[in-house]
Amino acid sequence: MSIEVNNINKRFGQFVALDNVSLNFPSGELTALLGPSGCGKTTLLRIIAGLEHTDTGQVLLDGDDASASHVRERQVGFVFQHYALFKHMTVFENIAFGLRVKSRATRPSEKEIQEKVHRLLDLVQLDWLHDRYPPQLSGGQRQRIALARALAADPRVLLLDEPFGALDAKVRKELRRWLRRLHDELHVTSIFVTHDQEEALEVADRVVLMNKGKVEQIGSPAEVYNHPASPFVYGFLGSVNIFEGNLHAGVFDLAGTRFDVAGHDDAQNAKGLAYVRPHDIDVTRYVTGQTGITAQLNRVHAIGPLAQLELQRTDSSEIIEVTLSSERYRELELKEGEIILARPSKLRVFADGAVK
């Protein structure tokens, strides 16, 4: 089922939680809603589910206005961070619960319930735990059971609100791969809320980046990571260095090095801010007369295939983060404390006024 939200506005008192949000969630895709705490992700999810009303705007499910339809009619499955499984029921009965409470006319037979629950337990690879009680499960197992329980009702949409938020890093990683595989099998339209950028980039078909109740960017994980549309997205997805420079007629001057930058032809001696990823900076030993940002090499952290360098500009106290391959770092034979030159190989410039 496809989901469309149009011009959604939502306030809590004076606080604007969602500011004119319009989005499309294509059928069968797994979309991540990503953004910092309080940006409105959960509110949007609850509005789609029908658990929260909008002030203005529309939710369309498969093209039909859902405003009048009750939560139950929307056929939405939920998994939350702390999903309350019934502690006094076995795993099997937890999953069967939604089927058993159906009205007599729609309730499956006992045989059908048995078959369906075992099928779901197979799907989440936990059939061997069917007669355990929730307190006898690990956190990761509990979330997989929660997902099986959400799937029991044959939802047309699956909404997951930080489903792995309470688990430790290693289990989170395993579970997000597992979720991706499960999604590839089932293809239920799914929306996944997270504030963890790595999780969103690894799991989702598409990422929606939100900030302060607004959508900042929508795209595939590669698009949003490689081509951030705004300074916020740059800063939120990975580390970034910000350099101030002069922007004039399509040229950005950074400490004497000039870069042609697209989209700024009209700029007249304006202040610009260049956003540069740590791996898009090269460094060389200092040579008089060569251009580049002069900096002192403060510290190096070289473990594994990458070397992380911390530099301090000599003309200000600003710190620059640089990532090199360990091989390149060894070739350079640099020493901590040495003065070196840093040169961005790729940058994206925003006029100062565009930076919020």
Ligand SMILES: Nc1ncnc2c1ncn2[C@@H]1O[C@H](COP(=O)(O)OP(=O)(O)OP(=O)(O)O)[C@@H](O)[C@H]1O
């Ligand atoms: N029922 C409510 N009453 C008042 N304010 C609310 C209510 N629900 C949410 N808010 C506020 O709306 C904003 C958005 O909340 P929301 O839960 O959607 O954020 P979020 O992006 O999911 O954040 P988190 O990652 O912390 O869960 C927050 O500032 C929150 O305090």
